[in-house]
Amino acid sequence: MSGATTATTSATRCCRRAATGAATTSSSPATAPPARPLPAGYTVRAFAGESEIDSRTEAHRSAFHPSKMTVALHRRVMASPTYRPEFDLVCAAADGRIAACTIVWFDEVNRVGIFEPVACHAEHQRRGLASALMTEGLRRLHARGATAALVMSHLEDSPGGHTYRRLGFEVIGRLHEWKKTAWPDAGRDDAAAHGGAQREAAPR
Secondary structure (H helix, E strand, C coil): CCHHHHHHHHHHHHEEEEEEEEEEEEECCCCCCCCCCCCCCCEEEECCCHHHHHHHHHHHHHHCCCCCCCHHHHHHHHCCCCCCHHHEEEEECCCCCEEEEEEEEEECCCCEEEEEEEEECHHHCCCCHHHHHHHHHHHHHHHCCCCEEEEEECCCCCHHHHHHHHCCCEEEEEEEEEEECCCCHHHHHHHHHCCCHHHHHCCC
16 A cells, blocks of 8 residues: 555544535636626726725625725735736725625736635625626736636535626635544554644545
């Protein structure tokens, strides 16, 4: 038995998969998707910066309640060397408040864009705003020569996961939660011999 096989067997003895977590989905924007229609009064555009940072932060916090996002934290995000204002997209309601928002992190070298996060204020959900917002992001990625787009869903069977699939994203990977259990007597020798290896092998 190889060392890798032994480590994996030992990992099975000491750990159990507790839950299936986030799913990573991918889309290839070979052609620019048509803009999606919006309900009356809503507009998709680039984030205007400081003048609406409070409203943007409120939308994020509402979508991910309870959230640690603050105005100061978003300012730090905006100061990141990979932040591009034209890829910080928002959907504004008729009253000017931010109803949904996303940032597309674009890697020009690898021509990949990552949507992170995708947020819709609780008061504005189920109106197609996130879909319209992401479609605009895909259109901008296509214009910049991107060949792939990624987004992560907290749960595959969730409103976000369903939205991403409707937009043409396909699941390419999943994250699983593993919990350590007590070593059975029969596995103690393996535990001593492969103490570091099996912990790393478990999530694979």
